[in-house]
Amino acid sequence: MYWDLVLEGQVRARAVWSYPQPRAPYGVLRGRFAFYPSRVDSCTVAGEAARAQEGDFYGGWITGEVQGPFKGGAEPPVGTRLARR
Helix, strand or coil: CEEEEEEEEEEEEEEEECCCCCCCHHHHHHCCCEEEEHHCCCCCCCCCEEECCCCCCCCCEEECCCCCCCCCCCCCCCCCCCCCC
16 A cells, blocks of 8 residues: 655655565564655665665665666666556
C-alpha cells in the first residue's frame, strides 16, 4: 500500500509504503512504514546521511555500511516482477 506524505501543506505523492498484511515470515512489518529516500528532503541512518538507490523502482537507503552492487537505474532488471500501483 502506498501513502502520500504531507508536510507543511506540501504533498509528496507515494513517498511511503507499507505491507498491511505481510506474509510469513515478514509479519514484523505489519504496522510499519518505509519511506522512499528520493521523495523526502533528507534521510539519516544513525546520524549518517543516506542516499537513494538509482532510479525510483527500489526504495533502498544506501549508507557507508552498505556495499554494492546496487539495483536501480531507469528500468528494473529483466525478470523483475512489478507490483501493481
